Amino acid sequence: MVLNLDKATVDSFGDEWSRFDQRDMPHEEAKRHFDAYFSVFPWDKINESSEGFDMGCGTGRWARFVAPRVGRLHCIDPSSALAVARQALKLQHNVSFHQASVSNNCITPGSQDFGYSLGVLHHVPDTALAIKSCVSLLKPGAPLLLYLYYAFDNRPKWFRFFWKSSNIVRLLICSLPPNLKRFSTDIIAAFVYFPLARLAAFCAALKIKVDLFPLSAYAHCSFYTMRTDSRDRFGTPLEKRFTRSQITSMCASAGLVNLKFLDSVPFWCVVGYKSLIQ
Structure with a gap:
């Protein structure tokens, strides 16, 4: 039986989401994030009878x-x-819950009209296999929306160096006990995320281009989101990153065609369709 999960990472997310259950995120901000991730999703192919x-x-x-x-x-x-x-x-009566892994669950293969997995499959041991597992659940022609951490392949070298430096900190923090991990990531949110994000917002208001500012994606985010993402970024044991070409290759190998990437933040978000030819 292939589970394709890392127990330490699963436990880490259990702790994270029990602490940051998203109830304190402003609805308008949550909807803005949703619209960004799903901006390439083919809603015209989904209706009230669709199952995914x-x-x-x-x-x-x-x-x-x-x-x-x-x-x-x-x-x-x-x-x-x-x-x-x-x-x-609890008020959505059309939702079923399954405590299971991407490669071992009770969904009937070839039964789903759509699927999505956002910010998840870069946290499993075998991402390529995980994408194949998702595709196997879809009907031919059905869409799959994915968000995988990017490898800064569309950023300059200095930007990649900035990330590599921060990753050393992540490797230290992710091994800490839960309470120390929470404290450390909250400190990072307060003294790194918040000032850099607000600086980006200030510069943007002055019509200064901030696309390459570190953490500029958080310019208009709440501190709650910064705390959540700091915990996600620095507290998760297993994290992988992929270039656009690597994601294209994995999706093609899994049987996805007609890929469409989102060419703006968040990188990389992509939708593909299960091939009609099996």
């Missing part, structure tokens, strides 16, 4: 926006965060 899956649903933060638009949504997650999702989505 949220692979690695976490707190259900994406499912809360998707469920009202479809017939049935399967929320799949191996961590204790599934209990948070159950509570958050």
Whole structure:
């Protein structure tokens, strides 16, 4: 039996989502994030009779926006965060919950009209296999939306050096006990994320181009989001990053065609369709 999960990472996310259950995120901000990630998703192919899956649903933060638009949504997650999702989505009667891994779950292969997995598959041991597992659940022609951490392949060398330096800090923090991990990532949010993000917002207001400012993506985010993402970024044991070409290759090998990448933040977000030729 192939589970394709890292237990330390699963436990880490269980701790993270129990602490940051997303209830304190402003609705307008949550909707803005959702619209950004799903901007390449083919909503015209989905209707109230469609059945699909949220692979690695976490707190259900994406499912809360998707469920009202479809017939049935399967929320799949191996961590204790599934209990948070159950509570958050308790009024959505078309949602099913499965505590399972990407490669071992009870969804019937070839049965789903759509699927998505955002910010999850770069945290599993074999990302290419995980994409194939997701594709296997889809009907031919059905779309799959993915978000995988980018390898800064569209950024200058100095930007990549900035990330490599921060990754040394991540390797230290992710091995800490939960309480120390939370404290450390909150400090980073307060003294790194917040000032850099607000500097980017100030410069943007002055019509200064901030695309290459570190953490400029958080210019208009709440401190709650910064704390959440700091915990995600620095507290997660297993993290991988991929170039656009690597993602293209993995998707093609999994049987996805007609790929469409989002050419703006968040990188890399891509949608593909399960090939009609099996």
